[in-house]
Structure formats: structure tokens, C-alpha cells
Amino acid sequence: MQWQQQTCLLTGATGGIGQAIAQALANKGVRLILQGRSESRLQALSRSLPGEHKILVADITTIQGREKICSMAELNAISMLINNAGVGQFSLLEDTEETVIVDTLEANLLAPILLTQALLPVLQKTNQRQVIPSYLVNIGSAFGSIGFAGQSIYCASKFGLRGFTEALYRELADTNVHVSYFAPRATATSINSDQAMAMNNALGNHVDSPEDVAQALIQQLEKGHARQFVGFPETLFVKINGAFPHIADKALLKKLPIIKRFLRPKKDVEHTTQEVLS
Ligand SMILES: NC(=O)c1ccc[n+]([C@@H]2O[C@H](COP(=O)([O-])OP(=O)(O)OC[C@H]3O[C@@H](n4cnc5c(N)ncnc54)[C@H](OP(=O)(O)O)[C@@H]3O)[C@@H](O)[C@H]2O)c1
Numbered sequence: 586m587q588w589q590q591q592t593c594l595l596t597g598a599t600g601g602i603g604q605a606i607a608q609a610l611a612n613k614g615v616r617l618i619l620q621g622r623s624e625s626r627l628q629a630l631s632r633s634l635p636g637e638h639k640i641l642v643a644d645i646t647t648i649q650g651r652e653k654i655c656s657m658a659e660l661n662a663i664s665m666l667i668n669n670a671g672v673g674q675f676s677l678l679e680d681t682e683e684t685v686i687v688d689t690l691e692a693n694l695l696a697p698i699l700l701t702q703a704l705l706p707v708l709q710k711t712n713q714r715q716v717i718p719s720y721l722v723n724i725g726s727a728f729g730s731i732g733f734a735g736q737s738i739y740c741a742s743k744f745g746l747r748g749f750t751e752a753l754y755r756e757l758a759d760t761n762v763h764v765s766y767f768a769p770r771a772t773a774t775s776i777n778s779d780q781a782m783a784m785n786n787a788l789g790n791h792v793d794s795p796e797d798v799a800q801a802l803i804q805q806l807e808k809g810h811a812r813q814f815v816g817f818p819e820t821l822f823v824k825i826n827g828a829f830p831h832i833a834d835k836a837l838l839k840k841l842p843i844i845k846r847f848l849r850p851k852k853d854v855e856h857t858t859q860e861v862l863s
Pocket of ligand 1: 596597598599600601602603620621622623643644645646668669670671672692724725726727768769770771772773774775776777
């Protein structure tokens with residue numbers, strides 16, 4: 586991996602995992618285009634990194650935002666695109682607003698697909714000019730392989746992103762564009778609400794630091810692996826869920842009462858408690 590020859594467009598650079606990836610890549614000598622929605626946070630991040638980097642304020646879910654991103658990427662002849670921006674969802678389907686469903690699918694699935702399609706010619710052009718490989722990384726999730734109660738829309742978006750990445754990996758296998766899928770498990774960032782973090786705690790789920798996650802991504806890129814799942818036992822559970830989903834169904838059924846305790850709106854829990862008491 587020739588890090589110092591890379592120019593990387595990183596979406597969601599101001600988030601928890603995004604900042605850690607930006608730091609890890611900048612330490613390797615990668616030139617970055619840091620994308621986010623807050624100019625002040627992007628400036629602060631850029632100032633904190635070694636090397637010279639650019640910032641880009643844009644919303645990936647709008648046509649204008651994606652056009653801005655594409656112009657900047659073309660101008661700087663990017664050789665790496667990391668689709669990292671994303672949003673979370675933590676609610677029963679029956680309690681989930683339609684706007685949350687649409688926004689989650691747009692940010693986590695539709696926008697990365699459209700950005701990838703628009704930027705593929707840039708990644709391929711860079712290859713021809715500089716004769717170096719280029720890289721596309723989609724940041725998925727353990728919940729892109731494990732359906733989890735209370736995160737049905739998030740799971741749908743990340744399952745979709747994993748399928749898209751795998752198909753594209755196979756479609757571009759005879760080109761110099763290296764496609765990879767990187768799936769963290771729970772990580773300590775603001776994408777997880779307080780309720781989601783409390784649930785992780787109650788379930789005994791391990792929560793990684795963004796810095797450890799970023800190092801795992803660096804290792805994946807160095808090894809050239811197409812897929813990388815972070816952390817044991819989640820990596821094993823992903824395999825079990827794929828091969829023997831009924832075993833995963835049973836294991837997760839046992840956890841459902843705990844999960845629902847954190848999902849149900851507080852007033853409902855109080856209401857149910859009163860009903861039980863009366
Ligand atoms: N943390 C976890 O537990 C975990 C686990 C597995 C996978 N992941 C994945 O890791 C990635 C990064 O998540 P994170 O944990 O770092 O979350 P985060 O701290 O909430 O950061 C999310 C980033 O995405 C950006 N973003 C969201 N919607 C956007 C939009 N419409 N246009 C442009 N930027 C947008 C945010 O920008 P603003 O600051 O402007 O909102 C922020 O920079 C996501 O794809 C997530 O699904 C996270």
C-alpha cells in the first residue's frame with residue numbers, strides 16, 4: 586500500500602469513526618478531502634491533522650451536495666473513496682416515523698451508491714494516469730449481516746450496502762479499483778443514542794473505541810482484504826447467522842426482553858408497569 590500517493594475523499598469525517606480514520610490516514614501521509622456538514626468542525630479537524638488537507642461542506646443525500654463532492658473529487662483526482670457517513674436508527678418499526686425510514690436509507694444506502702457510481706470514472710482515470718491502484722471502501726456494520734430487533738431500517742440499509750459492495754467487488758475484479766467492505770461492531774460514537782449505549786451495556790456487548798476501529802481499517806487496506814468484520818465474538822456470530830440463522834434466532838430471542846426494555850417509549854413502560862401492578 587503506497588499511502589503517500591493516495592488522495593482520499595472521506596465522507597462523514599467529523600463523526601467519531603470518521604475523525605479516527607482521518608487521523609490514521611493522515612499519519613500515514615494520505616492527502617484528505619474531509620467531507621461533513623459542519624464547516625467549523627471540519628476546519629478544527631483539518632487543523633488537528635498532520636499534512637495539508639481540504640474540507641468540503643456538503644450533504645450526501647442531496648443532488649447539490651453530491652455534485653459538490655464530485656467536482657472536488659475530480660479536481661483533486663482522488664484515488665480513494667471511503668463512504669463512511671451514516672446515521673443510526675433505534676426504534677421499533679411501529680414507532681418509526683416515515684421520514685426516519687427514508688432518511689436512513691438515503692444516507693446509508695442510496696447516497697453511497699450514487700456517489701460511488703459518479704466517482705467511479707475518477708477512480709478509474711487516476712489508475713490510467715498514474716498507474717496505481719485505487720480504492721473504494723464502504724463502511725458497513727455487523728448489523729449488515731445480523732438482523733437486530735429495534736434496528737430494522739438500519740439493518741436494511743447496511744445489508745443493502747454489503748450486497749452492493751460484494752456485487753461491485755465482483756464486477757470490478759478485472760480492474761484496478763479495489764473494492765472493500767469494512768464492518769465495525771458497536772463503537773463509542775454519537776451515532777448511538779444513550780438508550781442504545783445503555784442497551785449495549787445491559788447485553789454485555791463490547792464497545793470498541795473509534796481509534797481501534799480505524800486501525801482495523803488500516804490493516805484491512807494493507808492486507809488487501811475484500812471484507813473485514815471487527816471484533817470477537819461478533820465475527821463468529823456473523824458466520825453462525827449466515828450458516829445457521831435459526832441458532833441466531835434463538836440466541837437473540839433470549840435477549841429480546843432486554844432489547845425491548847430500551848426501545849419502548851418510557852410512557853409505555855410506565856403504562857405497562859401500572860397495568861401489571863393494578
Ligand atoms: N458507532 C457505531 O457503533 C458503528 C458501528 C458499526 C458501523 N458504524 C458505521 O460507521 C460509520 C460512521 O459512524 P459513526 O459511528 O462515526 O457516527 P457519527 O459519529 O454519528 O458520525 C456520522 C458522520 O456522518 C455524517 N453524516 C450523516 N448524515 C450525513 C449527510 N446526510 N450528509 C453528510 N454527512 C452526513 C455526520 O456529519 P454531521 O456531523 O454533519 O452530522 C458525521 O460526520 C457509519 O456508516 C455507521 O453506520 C458505526
